[in-house]
Amino acid sequence: MGIVNIDDELHDQMRKASVVSCRSINAQAAFWIKIGMLCEMNPTVSFNEIVARELRAAGVVPQSVKAA
Template sequence: MGIVNIDDDLHDQIRKASAVSCRSINAQAAFWIKIGMLCEMNPTMGFNEIVARELRAAGVEPQAVNVATP
Protein backbone atom coordinates (compact mmCIF):
# COMPACT_ATOMS: atom_id res chain seq x y z
CA MET A 1 0.00 0.00 0.00
CA GLY A 2 1.21 3.48 -0.70
CA ILE A 3 0.27 7.09 -0.96
CA VAL A 4 -0.93 8.53 -4.25
CA ASN A 5 -0.76 12.26 -4.78
CA ILE A 6 -3.68 13.57 -6.81
CA ASP A 7 -4.91 16.98 -7.80
CA ASP A 8 -7.27 18.69 -5.33
CA ASP A 9 -10.01 18.97 -7.97
CA LEU A 10 -9.82 15.23 -8.70
CA HIS A 11 -9.95 14.47 -4.97
CA ASP A 12 -13.08 16.60 -4.72
CA GLN A 13 -14.68 14.64 -7.59
CA ILE A 14 -13.75 11.34 -5.92
CA ARG A 15 -15.28 12.55 -2.65
CA LYS A 16 -18.53 13.51 -4.39
CA ALA A 17 -18.70 10.25 -6.37
CA SER A 18 -17.99 8.20 -3.25
CA ALA A 19 -21.04 9.68 -1.52
CA VAL A 20 -23.27 8.76 -4.45
CA SER A 21 -21.78 5.26 -4.73
CA CYS A 22 -21.85 4.59 -0.95
CA ARG A 23 -18.11 3.89 -1.00
CA SER A 24 -15.29 5.35 1.02
CA ILE A 25 -13.11 7.87 -0.80
CA ASN A 26 -10.32 5.28 -0.97
CA ALA A 27 -12.69 2.59 -2.29
CA GLN A 28 -13.99 4.99 -4.97
CA ALA A 29 -10.46 5.87 -6.07
CA ALA A 30 -9.51 2.18 -6.15
CA PHE A 31 -12.62 1.40 -8.23
CA TRP A 32 -11.81 4.12 -10.76
CA ILE A 33 -8.18 2.98 -10.94
CA LYS A 34 -9.17 -0.66 -11.49
CA ILE A 35 -11.80 0.17 -14.13
CA GLY A 36 -9.37 2.52 -15.88
CA MET A 37 -6.71 -0.20 -15.98
CA LEU A 38 -9.22 -2.75 -17.30
CA CYS A 39 -10.40 -0.28 -19.97
CA GLU A 40 -6.82 0.27 -21.14
CA MET A 41 -6.20 -3.47 -21.23
CA ASN A 42 -9.49 -4.17 -23.06
CA PRO A 43 -9.99 -1.22 -25.43
CA THR A 44 -12.76 -2.92 -27.44
CA MET A 45 -14.96 -3.47 -24.38
CA GLY A 46 -17.31 -0.89 -22.95
CA PHE A 47 -17.68 0.02 -19.30
CA ASN A 48 -20.82 -2.09 -18.80
CA GLU A 49 -19.19 -5.11 -20.44
CA ILE A 50 -16.16 -4.81 -18.18
CA VAL A 51 -18.26 -4.45 -15.02
CA ALA A 52 -20.46 -7.42 -16.03
CA ARG A 53 -17.34 -9.52 -16.68
CA GLU A 54 -15.90 -8.60 -13.27
CA LEU A 55 -19.20 -9.41 -11.56
CA ARG A 56 -19.35 -12.82 -13.25
CA ALA A 57 -15.72 -13.49 -12.26
CA ALA A 58 -16.73 -12.76 -8.65
CA GLY A 59 -19.64 -15.21 -8.89
CA VAL A 60 -22.38 -12.62 -9.34
CA GLU A 61 -24.69 -13.23 -12.29
CA PRO A 62 -26.17 -9.94 -13.57
CA GLN A 63 -29.82 -10.23 -14.49
CA ALA A 64 -31.83 -8.12 -16.88
CA VAL A 65 -34.24 -5.65 -15.32
CA ASN A 66 -37.81 -5.70 -16.60
CA VAL A 67 -39.01 -2.16 -17.15
CA ALA A 68 -42.76 -1.71 -16.78
CA THR A 69 -44.35 0.34 -19.52
CA PRO A 70 -47.07 2.83 -18.52
Protein backbone atom coordinates in the same frame (compact mmCIF):
# COMPACT_ATOMS: atom_id res chain seq x y z
CA MET B 1 0.44 0.56 0.24
CA GLY B 2 1.53 4.03 -0.71
CA ILE B 3 0.39 7.59 -1.01
CA VAL B 4 -0.90 8.93 -4.30
CA ASN B 5 -1.06 12.67 -4.85
CA ILE B 6 -4.08 13.86 -6.82
CA ASP B 7 -5.34 17.36 -7.43
CA ASP B 8 -8.06 18.85 -5.27
CA GLU B 9 -10.72 18.80 -8.00
CA LEU B 10 -10.26 15.08 -8.65
CA HIS B 11 -10.35 14.38 -4.92
CA ASP B 12 -13.60 16.35 -4.63
CA GLN B 13 -15.14 14.40 -7.52
CA MET B 14 -13.98 11.14 -5.93
CA ARG B 15 -15.55 12.12 -2.61
CA LYS B 16 -18.87 12.91 -4.31
CA ALA B 17 -18.81 9.67 -6.31
CA SER B 18 -18.00 7.64 -3.19
CA VAL B 19 -21.18 8.89 -1.52
CA VAL B 20 -23.32 7.84 -4.49
CA SER B 21 -21.57 4.47 -4.73
CA CYS B 22 -21.64 3.84 -0.96
CA ARG B 23 -17.87 3.37 -0.96
CA SER B 24 -15.10 4.94 1.05
CA ILE B 25 -12.99 7.47 -0.81
CA ASN B 26 -10.15 4.92 -0.91
CA ALA B 27 -12.47 2.22 -2.25
CA GLN B 28 -13.74 4.64 -4.92
CA ALA B 29 -10.17 5.44 -5.95
CA ALA B 30 -9.31 1.73 -6.12
CA PHE B 31 -12.42 1.06 -8.23
CA TRP B 32 -11.61 3.85 -10.69
CA ILE B 33 -7.98 2.72 -10.93
CA LYS B 34 -8.90 -0.93 -11.52
CA ILE B 35 -11.62 -0.18 -14.07
CA GLY B 36 -9.42 2.39 -15.81
CA MET B 37 -6.59 -0.11 -16.08
CA LEU B 38 -8.95 -2.79 -17.44
CA CYS B 39 -10.37 -0.30 -19.97
CA GLU B 40 -6.88 0.61 -21.16
CA MET B 41 -5.92 -3.07 -21.46
CA ASN B 42 -9.16 -3.93 -23.29
CA PRO B 43 -9.92 -0.93 -25.53
CA THR B 44 -12.51 -2.79 -27.62
CA VAL B 45 -14.58 -3.79 -24.57
CA SER B 46 -17.15 -1.33 -23.21
CA PHE B 47 -17.19 -0.10 -19.63
CA ASN B 48 -20.46 -1.96 -19.01
CA GLU B 49 -19.02 -5.21 -20.38
CA ILE B 50 -15.95 -4.86 -18.16
CA VAL B 51 -18.05 -4.25 -15.05
CA ALA B 52 -20.34 -7.17 -15.93
CA ARG B 53 -17.30 -9.42 -16.42
CA GLU B 54 -15.86 -8.38 -13.05
CA LEU B 55 -19.22 -8.99 -11.35
CA ARG B 56 -19.44 -12.47 -12.88
CA ALA B 57 -15.85 -13.21 -11.78
CA ALA B 58 -16.90 -12.25 -8.24
CA GLY B 59 -19.87 -14.61 -8.41
CA VAL B 60 -22.54 -11.96 -8.96
CA VAL B 61 -25.14 -12.65 -11.63
CA PRO B 62 -26.00 -9.33 -13.33
CA GLN B 63 -29.63 -9.00 -14.30
CA SER B 64 -31.22 -6.58 -16.72
CA VAL B 65 -33.49 -3.91 -15.32
CA LYS B 66 -37.03 -4.34 -16.56
CA ALA B 67 -38.89 -1.31 -17.87
CA ALA B 68 -41.73 -0.13 -15.65
